Amino acid sequence: MSRLNNSLLLCYVTDRRGLSGLDSLEAQETLGQKIATAAAAGVDWLQIREKDLSARACGLLTRKALQLAARSRAGHTGPTRVLVNDRLDVALSEHAGGVHLGETSLPLPEAKRLVKAQEKKLDFLIGISCHSLEAARSAATGGANYLFFGPIFPTPSKAAFGAPHGLERLGEVCRAVAIPVLAIGGITLANASACLAAGASGIAAIRLFQEARDMTSLVQSLRRLNR
Numbered sequence: 198m199s200r201l202n203n204s205l206l207l208c209y210v211t212d213r214r215g216l217s218g219l220d221s222l223e224a225q226e227t228l229g230q231k232i233a234t235a236a237a238a239g240v241d242w243l244q245i246r247e248k249d250l251s252a253r254a255c256g257l258l259t260r261k262a263l264q265l266a267a268r269s270r271a272g273h274t275g276p277t278r279v280l281v282n283d284r285l286d287v288a289l290s291e292h293a294g295g296v297h298l299g300e301t302s303l304p305l306p307e308a309k310r311l312v313k314a315q316e317k318k319l320d321f322l323i324g325i326s327c328h329s330l331e332a333a334r335s336a337a338t339g340g341a342n343y344l345f346f347g348p349i350f351p352t353p354s355k356a357a358f359g360a361p362h363g364l365e366r367l368g369e370v371c372r373a374v375a376i377p378v379l380a381i382g383g384i385t386l387a388n389a390s391a392c393l394a395a396g397a398s399g400i401a402a403i404r405l406f407q408e409a410r411d412m413t414s415l416v417q418s419l420r421r422l423n424r
Contacts, residue, residue, distance in 0.1 A: 211243070211244065211245055242277065347363065348363065348381065378397055386419065
């Protein structure tokens with residue numbers, strides 16, 4: 198197991214469409230509030246995952262997230278790192294902290310080439326979503342900086358591994374690669390400790406953070422699991 202800065206990594210993955218009962222404008226405003234709250238609470242990473250947005254709209258949201266993260270330095274070692282899902286062009290143009298690639302995204306070698314061509318700073322991260330041990334090994338050897346692995350606790354409609362098999366496979370991946378692995382898929386405060394026990398460097402989640410009534414309390418509770 199490897200961890201960036203040897204600390205538990207917490208990543209809030211955004212999904213404004215999951216903010217039920219709100220129209221498009223209200224959802225966008227509410228998402229901004231969620232982002233600000235998460236950054237202030239000390240979430241390490243924020244992944245902008247709004248796949249239906251145009252490049253321009255995604256860029257504007259990323260820029261706003263970066264501004265909100267920069268304002269939340271107080272009390273933390275540094276601002277929340279903003280990652281952009283899939284859209285490397287947006288991540289580079291807005292000077293985000295990294296890009297997260299899925300199975301159908303730009304291939305990792307091409308992403309690395311483009312990042313190098315832009316002469317980006319060395320701490321620009323490229324992460325990969327993986328669903329198998331083979332994919333995880335390939336991403337790690339190919340130069341990915343971190344992995345998302347899951348779903349660990351899938352819903353019946355998205356059944357993949359299913360506990361305890363998800364945890365077993367998570368453990369296999371964590372033992373097989375030397376880069377951080379974040380567990381994703383159905384993570385709750387109740388089962389997060391099992392993911393860490395399996396070797397995960399952290400957790401990534403949508404609902405866990407987006408639906409939190411007290412973000413600061415949630416982050417503090419998750420941090421305590423790492424002690």
